[in-house]
Structure formats: structure tokens, C-alpha cells
Amino acid sequence: MLRIKPGTRHRVTVTVNGRRHGGFAEARTLLSDFLRHELKLFGTHVGCEHGVCGACTVNIDGRAVRSCLRFAVQVDGAEIGTVEGLAEGGSLSPLQEAFRRHHALQCGFCTAGILISATQFLETNPDPTEDEVRDMLSGHICRCTGYEGMVRAILDVAGGSS
Amino acid sequence: MTEGGRWVGAPVPRKEDEALLTGHARFIDDMEPVPGLRHAALLRSPHAHADIVSVDISNAVSHPGVHGVVTGVDISAATRPIPSAVRVPIDYYPMAVDKVRYAGEPVALVAAEDRYVAEDALELIEVEYRPLPPVMDLDAAMDDDSPLLHEAVGSNVVHHRSFRYGDPETAFAEADRVVRLDWTFPRYSSTPMETYGAVAQFEPAPDRYTIWSNFQGPFILHALMCGALGVPGNRLRLITSPQSGGSFGIKQGMYPYMVLLAAASRLLGVPLKWIEDRLEHLVGSSAASNREDAVEAAFRNDGTLIGLKFLNVVDVGAFIRAPEPASVYRMHSASNGAYRVGNIYVDNRLVTTNRLPIGLNRGYGGPQFFFALERAMDAGARALGIDIAEIRRRNFIPRDSFPYRAPAGAIYDAGDYEAGLDRALELAGYEELRAGRDRARDEGRLFGIGMATAIEPSGSNMAYVTLAQTPEERARAGGRSGGLGTCTISVDPTGSVTVKTVSTPAGQGHATVAAQVAADALGLTPDDIDVVTEVDTLTGAWSLASGNYANRFSSVVIDAIGEAARLVADKVRAVAAEDLEVAAEDVELADGTARVVGVPEKALPFRRVAAKTHWHPAGLPDGMTPGIFETAIVSPPGLGPPDERDRVASAVTFGFICDLAAVEIDRGTGRVEVRKYVSVHDVGNVLNPLIVEGQILGGFAHGVGGALMEEMVYDEEGNPLSGTFADYLCVTAPEMPALTVGHVDTPSPHTALGAKGMGDGCSMLAPTAIANAVADALGREDVDPPFTLNRVWDLVADGGGAG
Numbered sequence: 001m002l003r004i005k006p007g008t009r010h011r012v013t014v015t016v017n018g019r020r021h022g023g024f025a026e027a028r029t030l031l032s033d034f035l036r037h038e039l040k041l042f043g044t045h046v047g048c049e050h051g052v053c054g055a056c057t058v059n060i061d062g063r064a065v066r067s068c069l070r071f072a073v074q075v076d077g078a079e080i081g082t083v084e085g086l087a088e089g090g091s092l093s094p095l096q097e098a099f100r101r102h103h104a105l106q107c108g109f110c111t112a113g114i115l116i117s118a119t120q121f122l123e124t125n126p127d128p129t130e131d132e133v134r135d136m137l138s139g140h141i142c143r144c145t146g147y148e149g150m151v152r153a154i155l156d157v158a159g160g161s162s
Numbered sequence: 163m164t165e166g167g168r169w170v171g172a173p174v175p176r177k178e179d180e181a182l183l184t185g186h187a188r189f190i191d192d193m194e195p196v197p198g199l200r201h202a203a204l205l206r207s208p209h210a211h212a213d214i215v216s217v218d219i220s221n222a223v224s225h226p227g228v229h230g231v232v233t234g235v236d237i238s239a240a241t242r243p244i245p246s247a248v249r250v251p252i253d254y255y256p257m258a259v260d261k262v263r264y265a266g267e268p269v270a271l272v273a274a275e276d277r278y279v280a281e282d283a284l285e286l287i288e289v290e291y292r293p294l295p296p297v298m299d300l301d302a303a304m305d306d307d308s309p310l311l312h313e314a315v316g317s318n319v320v321h322h323r324s325f326r327y328g329d330p331e332t333a334f335a336e337a338d339r340v341v342r343l344d345w346t347f348p349r350y351s352s353t354p355m356e357t358y359g360a361v362a363q364f365e366p367a368p369d370r371y372t373i374w375s376n377f378q379g380p381f382i383l384h385a386l387m388c389g390a391l392g393v394p395g396n397r398l399r400l401i402t403s404p405q406s407g408g409s410f411g412i413k414q415g416m417y418p419y420m421v422l423l424a425a426a427s428r429l430l431g432v433p434l435k436w437i438e439d440r441l442e443h444l445v446g447s448s449a450a451s452n453r454e455d456a457v458e459a460a461f462r463n464d465g466t467l468i469g470l471k472f473l474n475v476v477d478v479g480a481f482i483r484a485p486e487p488a489s490v491y492r493m494h495s496a497s498n499g500a501y502r503v504g505n506i507y508v509d510n511r512l513v514t515t516n517r518l519p520i521g522l523n524r525g526y527g528g529p530q531f532f533f534a535l536e537r538a539m540d541a542g543a544r545a546l547g548i549d550i551a552e553i554r555r556r557n558f559i560p561r562d563s564f565p566y567r568a569p570a571g572a573i574y575d576a577g578d579y580e581a582g583l584d585r586a587l588e589l590a591g592y593e594e595l596r597a598g599r600d601r602a603r604d605e606g607r608l609f610g611i612g613m614a615t616a617i618e619p620s621g622s623n624m625a626y627v628t629l630a631q632t633p634e635e636r637a638r639a640g641g642r643s644g645g646l647g648t649c650t651i652s653v654d655p656t657g658s659v660t661v662k663t664v665s666t667p668a669g670q671g672h673a674t675v676a677a678q679v680a681a682d683a684l685g686l687t688p689d690d691i692d693v694v695t696e697v698d699t700l701t702g703a704w705s706l707a708s709g710n711y712a713n714r715f716s717s718v719v720i721d722a723i724g725e726a727a728r729l730v731a732d733k734v735r736a737v738a739a740e741d742l743e744v745a746a747e748d749v750e751l752a753d754g755t756a757r758v759v760g761v762p763e764k765a766l767p768f769r770r771v772a773a774k775t776h777w778h779p780a781g782l783p784d785g786m787t788p789g790i791f792e793t794a795i796v797s798p799p800g801l802g803p804p805d806e807r808d809r810v811a812s813a814v815t816f817g818f819i820c821d822l823a824a825v826e827i828d829r830g831t832g833r834v835e836v837r838k839y840v841s842v843h844d845v846g847n848v849l850n851p852l853i854v855e856g857q858i859l860g861g862f863a864h865g866v867g868g869a870l871m872e873e874m875v876y877d878e879e880g881n882p883l884s885g886t887f888a889d890y891l892c893v894t895a896p897e898m899p900a901l902t903v904g905h906v907d908t909p910s911p912h913t914a915l916g917a918k919g920m921g922d923g924c925s926m927l928a929p930t931a932i933a934n935a936v937a938d939a940l941g942r943e944d945v946d947p948p949f950t951l952n953r954v955w956d957l958v959a960d961g962g963g964a965g
């Protein structure tokens with residue numbers, strides 16, 4: 001098992017949205033801080049840093065995970081997906097489009113995490129019920145929208161793709 | 163576009179969205195506006211009330227990576243106290259000096275190479291406290307022998323004024339029925355998903371400060387910050403971040419932190435960045451006031467409301483922090499609500515306790531005010547045996563009496579309250595709903611229906627805050643009035659248009675709506691127009707009222723945008739007229755061109771005409787100023803100072819909301835299930851239906867949170883018990899009841915586009931409508947939110963539900 005002395009910095013290499021990135025992290029550096037302040041990928045947001053709000057959610061090796069609950073050194077070598085990677089080739093993904101159409105975001109601070117969770121959710125459950133969508137969203141806090149627009153957007157995309 | 167060929171009124175998707183959806187929008191923590199930043203962390207008091215005996219920073223200062231440490235004594239030497247409109251001897255500094263007054267109050271600041279190191283060093287600071295008895299109970303706080311937060315004031319009651327309009331004594335003496343409710347309202351907060359954040363830089367020779375932040379205004383607080391830092395306004399430059407992750411009023415409360423960081427930057431000689439974490443936010447930012455009030459309503463037997471008394475006791479927390487006591491005065495001049503009642507008595511007492519200081523929060527004073535008034539209406543209806551809808555109908559201000567001068571001075575611009583009520587009843591299927599209630603009750607279930615209506619003030623008159631002063635004090639202080647809106651529209655030498663709104667939005671889509679308004683005026687599309695919403699106090703056109711609060715965008719800022727766009731349009735038309743050899747009146751701007759009315763083929767591209775004002779000044783009509791850089795400053799009509807009888811026109815427009823809630827309570831668990839919720843709004847002319855609906859849904863979520871689960875709880879010792887998102891419960895998607903929205907919109911004559919502000923919405927009413935439904939279900943009036951399982955279960959066990 002990797003042991004890192006306090007105060008020393010360790011090189012971490014990850015693949016983010018298909019590109020290799022490297023940076024330095026202490027043992028205690030949160031993945032959220034590493035992504036934002038070391039790799040300068042500011043699209044991932046931090047709303048609580050204690051694992052409740054879901055704003056910091058990223059995809060690690062195919063699973064939606066809260067990046068404030070991971071240390072950067074734990075993900076050395078991993079494949080990470082962030083909000084910056086959702087629009088392929090410069091055009092919005094169907095889910096992003098639906099979020100726009102259904103006014104599923106206001107300040108947009110919670111949105112990155114929700115898009116990551118919802119994208120992965122639809123991969124495993126392409127035809128969800130409204131209750132299932134709400135249940136998935138219960139891992140996220142949005143203070144602006146009342147969730148209605150995002151429920152509609154996710155159901156809309158699910159309906160369209162099934 | 164709408165069918166009429168206009169952008170205003172159409173559900174234009176938001177300009178803001180693409181950057182937000184792709185992770186490219188920039189928030190304050192994404193910014194590093196100056197090199198050499200150090201990161202600040204704050205040591206906060208673990209005690210609610212204690213003397214500070216000593217602060218030893220030596221170990222922290224020598225910790226590797228630490229740049230320096232600042233204490234309250236340093237801050238008090240480097241700044242002046244921040245005043246409020248209430249003249250009491252309270253020295254409010256942004257950091258505790260010799261005494262802490264709430265758990266979470268800043269005690270020291272560490273600047274270090276990163277936040278991790280700064281937080282390490284916090285643990286090395288040794289503070290010796292001498293605990294004092296905490297003042298947490300509002301009643302006890304007002305006792306003569308209560309421990310005091312501020313010795314020099316001589317009391318914890320820091321403000322007390324009472325007001326009389328009409329003849330309330332006679333009304334109450336002549337009433338057939340007086341309903342009195344004693345109620346408590348919980349302290350809660352909209353907790354935006356993005357916390358406070360700021361970067362402060364001090365530069366010498368001459369001394370000046372620059373602060374980048376997600377502060378939302380009002381920029382009247384800029385003047386207070388200048389006073390605290392001892393600099394004129396042109397030496398304190400405030401710049402807001404491009405995006406702000408929600409605010410709902412809360413980000414007003416960060417200005418003391420901005421003063422603190424600015425002063426610390428000066429003391430330490432480095433620029434400082436501070437991003438509040440969630441734990442800090444929940445104990446140290448701001449919240450709406452908790453209150454312990456009473457309301458009395460005097461009725462005739464036929465349901466006519468003839469008198470009201472509001473006895474308000476407001477917990478302001480440890481300090482009265484400007485713009486408080488505004489939260490009790492925002493609704494004051496509309497104390498009659500939607501009703502004709504003319505006899506009103508209001509008594510306001512503001513009390514300091516060892517809690518976090520209060521400030522703006524969605525609805526600002528509205529949720530508490532309407533709780534009193536609208537609980538009294540439902541209770542009055544039940545006492546008199548009149549239907550809850552009918553009693554309101556009998557008291558509404560009639561549709562033909564607008565503009566309506568309210569007894570305490572508000573001027574309601576337009577409305578049709580009865581139509582709004584009818585729409586709500588129709589959407590709710592009211593008759594069937596009542597029949598369903600009867601059936602449920604026959605089966606022994608606890609089912610209740612409640613109602614609440616509100617008028618929604620928008621675009622504040624800055625002068626309403628001076629109601630906190632007596633007419634004599636106001637006369638001595640000099641005149642105050644108004645709420646200016648500003649906007650600058652420029653067209654650069656390439657002919658592209660930029661609108662600067664200085665409106666600091668936090669998700670409300672200002673850029674989209676501003677572009678719609680400008681596009682209509684200039685004959686362009688919203689995509690042709692870029693909008694800059696942030697404030698820079700050194701380079702932009704702004705004023706005291708600038709910022710994002712009190713629903714002011716669609717009631718004030720929008721008119722400034724319209725006016726600036728008109729100035730630009732006039733200029734472009736005049737330039738084109740010469741080239742087209744027609745009179746300016748015969749030129750219209752449409753389809754990206756300036757063209758002759760009725761002769762669309764005689765047209766010039768907008769871009770070329772506009773660019774000419776830069777490229778070829780000699781070719782412009784005689785006397786025309788070259789370039790296009792038009793600033794409009796609008797002063798909404800009728801916003802004078804309070805008169806000698808304490809009447810003031812407090813806002814520009816008054817929307818209307820009628821909410822109806824049906825709930826069922828589970829006897830076994832105490833769970834309140836919202837079975838139906840209908841909300842009908844009068845927002846004036848709708849500027850963008852997509853955004854209007856979004857605001858209504860979002861306000862509803864805050865109202866539901868306040869009604870069912872949210873509360874900032876302290877124990878008797880003053881320890882905050884809701885310091886994480888695992889303890890402070892925000893509503894999530896499965897808890898949201900379905901909302902049925904309706905509209906009865908009456909255009910405002912006070913705004914150029916007929917729009918009214920509408921951002922508070924159901925945040926002001928859902929706690930009340932749901933409380934009324936709970937009262938109806940349980941057959942008792944002593945019900946106070948939040949309606950958590952425990953609380954409701956206790957009410958049920960205590961014999962509720964006899965009906």
C-alpha cells in the first residue's frame with residue numbers, strides 16, 4: 001500500500017475526459033481540490049465538502065462519485081469524467097440540451113454534479129419512472145429550481161432515447 | 163419570438179445556460195484575479211457568549227507556510243465600526259474584539275500558502291475565553307435583569323417603535339370578534355449552493371482597496387464599507403464575479419467579511435482569498451429572523467376585517483447589522499396586505515441574542531408578515547364560520563380601485579385579487595377538494611385546507627429603512643428616497659452591442675431578459691447582444707440601489723435597460739436617416755437593419771450604421787456626439803421619503819399571489835403530506851415565461867423547506883445544532899410536492915413594460931398556507947412551522963384532530 005508522509009507531495013496522474021493530466025497532491029488533498037486547483041478544471045463545484053450536496057460529483061471509472069469524499073492520491077491512474085467532457089465535439093449532449101429546454105438550471109452551481117449523476121443513471125436505467133428519477137436526484141441539493149425542470153428534462157431524454 | 167414579433171414575452175432559452183452546462187462559467191472560487199494570493203481561514207468562536215481574555219497567535223505565526231495572523235484587536239485598530247440605521251451604541255466590527263457574541267463569530271484570521279495550511283494554523287491559536295451566560299430566549303432577553311450583549315445599550319432591545327394608522331382602538335372596541343394568535347416563526351436560510359467568496363487586495367500610494375466577490379448588493383453597503391475602511395468611494399473598488407451560485411438575499415450578509423479581508427490584506431501586505439466553507443456558512447453567514455409575535459384581527463360578524471394589530475418581536479442575533487432593521491419595515495407600508503382594512507397598529511421590538519446576525523433572505527420579512535396576517539384570516543374565518551376563500555373575497559381591495567393608496571403609504575399599482583382567487587379555486591377544484599376533506603374526516607383521517615394571499619412588493623424605495631427612525635430623527639438625518647436603476651448600452655466599432663446591467667444575478671437569467679428587451683428596441687436578436695451583469699464600481703454606472711434584491715430586476719432595472727436601448731435606437735435611427743435621406747421618425751430598426759418604414763428594401767445594416775459613429779464622426783448629423791455609449795439612470799415614480807405620519811411608498815410594483823394548500827397528516831408518524839398546492843400569481847406583463855415559471859418553482863421549494871423541515875437550531879447554551887447539510891435539511895427532489903401554477907396578470911402602470919417583480923413568490927406564502935392547512939386538519943390554531951415529524955406528532959398526540 002502506498003504510504004505518503006504528511007507534508008510531502010505525490011505525483012498523481014489521471015485521465016480526465018479522455019486526456020492525461022498530471023499534478024501534485026498531498027496525502028490529504030481532496031480530489032475536488034485537485035481537479036479544481038491543481039488541474040484547473042473548474043467545472044466541478046464544491047457545495048459542502050462533507051458529502052451531502054452532490055455538487056462535486058464526477059465519474060470515476062464508470063461510477064458517479066463525490067469528489068469531496070475521495071483523496072486525489074486514491075484515484076491515481078483512474079479514468080475520470082467531469083462536466084467539461086459531456087459535450088462531445090462542441091455540441092451539447094441530449095441531456096444538456098434537455099436541461100436547457102426545460103430550464104433545469106438557474107445559477108448552475110449544482111448542475112455539473114447532477115449532469116454527471118443523471119448521465120450515469122440513464123446508462124444503467126434508460127427508462128426510469130418519475131419516482132426513480134426523483135430518488136436519484138435525492139443525492140443532490142439544488143436551491144434554485146425546486147427540481148421540477150430537471151425531473152422533466154431527464155424523463156424527456158429517457159423517453160426520447162428508449 | 164411571440165406572435166407579435168417581439169422577443170419580450172417569449173420563452174427564450176437562456177443565454178447563460180451553455181457555459182453553465184459545459185462547466186465553463188466562472189464563479190468566484192475559479193478566479194485568481196491578482197498574482198501572489200494567500201489563502202485565508204478564520205478561527206471562529208466555540209462559545210455563544212464569552213469575554214476574550216487573551217489570544218496567543220505565536221505558534222500559528224511561526225507555522226511553516228503561514229504568512230501572518232490577524233486578530234480582532236488588529237481589526238478594531240485598522241477599521242471603524244459598521245453602523246446601521248438604528249442609532250445605538252454598538253460597535254460592530256467584522257471580528258470579535260474583546261467579547262464573542264455568537265458561536266461562529268470570527269476571532270482570528272490566518273493567511274497561508276493554501277487553505278489546508280491556514281486551517282492547520284488555526285489549531286495553533288490559543289484563545290482563553292471567560293464564558294458569560296448566553297442569551298437565547300427572546301422573552302428572557304427582554305427582562306430587565308437579563309445578561310446584556312451590548313452593555314452600552316443598557317438593554318437587549320435595540321429598537322422599539324410603534325405605529326398607528328387610522329383608528330385601531332375604535333375598530334377593536336367595535337369589533338364583533340377579535341382573533342388573536344401568538345406565534346413563533348423559525349430561523350432559516352436559503353443556503354445558496356455556492357458559499358461566500360472574496361479576494362481582497364490593498365495597494366498603497368495612494369491607499370486603495372479592490373475586492374472581487376460574489377456579493378449581491380445592495381451597493382448602498384459600499385458606502386458603509388468605505389466608512390469602515392476609512393476611504394472615499396473611489397478607493398474601494400468592488401468587482402463582482404461573472405457568475406454567482408445562488409444568493410436569495412444571503413450574499414448581502416457577506417459585506418462585513420469583505421471589510422475584514424480588505425483590512426487584513428492591508429495589515430499583512432498581501433492579497434487574500436477566502437472561500438467560506440459550508441460549516442462556516444451555516445454558523446457564520448446570515449439568516450432570516452426568527453420571531454415571537456402576536457397578531458390580533460378585528461372582524462365584524464359578516465367577516466369584514468376592520469382592524470389589525472401586529473406585535474412583533476424580532477431576534478436580530480448578536481448585532482443589528484445594516485440594512486437591518488429593514489426586515490420588519492419592508493412590508494410595513496403594506497401592512498393591510500391585499501385587504502381594504504384601514505385601522506392598523508404595529509409595534510416592533512428588535513432584540514439582540516447570542517445568535518448569528520440576521521439579514522436578507524428570500525421574501526425578506528414577507529414570510530413572517532404574511533404568516534401573521536394570513537394565519538389570522540383563516541383563523542378568523544373558522545371563528546366566524548365563514549369559508550376561507552369567502553372571507554378574503556369580502557375584504558379584497560376591489561379591482562376598480564387601483565392605484566390604491568394603502569393606509570401606511572404603499573401605492574399598489576394594479577391588481578385583480580378576486581380574479582386571482584377565483585383562478586386558484588378553479589385550479590384546485592375547490593368544491594371537490596372540500597368534499598374530499600369531508601369524506602376523509604368521515605373516515606377519521608386528518609385532512610385540512612389552508613389558504614394564503616400576498617401582495618409582492620418589488621423595487622424597493624431605499625427610504626423605507628428610515629421608518630426605523632422617528633420623523634424628528636429623519637428630519638435631522640436629511641432626506642432619503644428612491645431606488646435608482648442604471649444600465650449602459652454600448653456599440654463598439656465592429657457594430658456589436660453590449661448591455662451592462664450591474665444587476666449581479668445569481669441564476670435569475672438577467673442576461674437573457676436584458677437581451678430580449680434590447681433586441682426588441684434595436685431590431686436585433688438576443689443572440690446578437692452580449693450582456694455583462696457584473697458590477698465594477700470604478701468603471702460602471704451604478705448607484706446605491708444597484709444589486710440583486712427585492713425583486714428589483716423586472717420592476718426597475720428592466721426600465722433602465724429599455725431606456726438605454728431607446729437612446730441607442732434613437733441615435734442609430736438619426737444616423738441612418740441622413741444616409742437614407744429621410745426623417746429619423748421614418749426609420750425603424752428591424753431584422754438587423756435600419757430601414758425606411760414601409761419601404762423595407764431601403765435598408766442599411768444596423769452594424770454599419772452603428773459603427774459609423776466611431777469610424778466617421780465627421781459624417782454624422784450636426785451636433786451628434788460620436789460613438790455609442792448610452793447610460794440610462796431611471797428613478798421609479800413616486801418613491802418619496804416617509805412623511806411625518808410614517809407613511810411611505812415602499813416599492814415600485816406590487817404583484818399578487820394566492821396560494822391554496824391541502825394536507826393530510828399521518829396520525830401514526832406526524833408526517834404532513836401536501837396533497838395539493840395551487841399558486842396563482844400576478845407578475846404584470848410576463849417578460850420570459852420560462853424564467854417566470856422557474857422563479858415560481860424555486861420560491862415554492864424555499865417555502866416548502868421553511869414549512870416542513872428547515873430550521874437553524876441552537877441549544878440553550880447557544881451551540882448551533884444545524885452546522886452541516888446533514889443537520890440543516892434542505893428539501894430534495896422526492897420531498898417536493900407537485901405545484902399547480904396559474905396566472906392572472908395585470909400590467910403595472912409604474913413600469914415601461916408593465917412587468918412587476920416576482921422573485922419572492924411562494925417563499926413568502928408556503929409556510930403560511932401549509933400552516934393554515936395543518937391548523938384546519940388538527941382543529942387547533944397553535945401550530946408553528948417547521949412541521950417536522952416530532953412536532954406534528956406531538957400536536958396529534960396532544961388531542962389534535964378532534965374535527
Ligand code: FES
Nearest residue numbers: 047048049054068
Ligand atoms: S461538495 Fe461534495 S457532496 Fe457537497
Ligand code: FES
Nearest residue numbers: 106108142143144
Ligand atoms: S441551479 Fe442553483 S443550485 Fe441548482
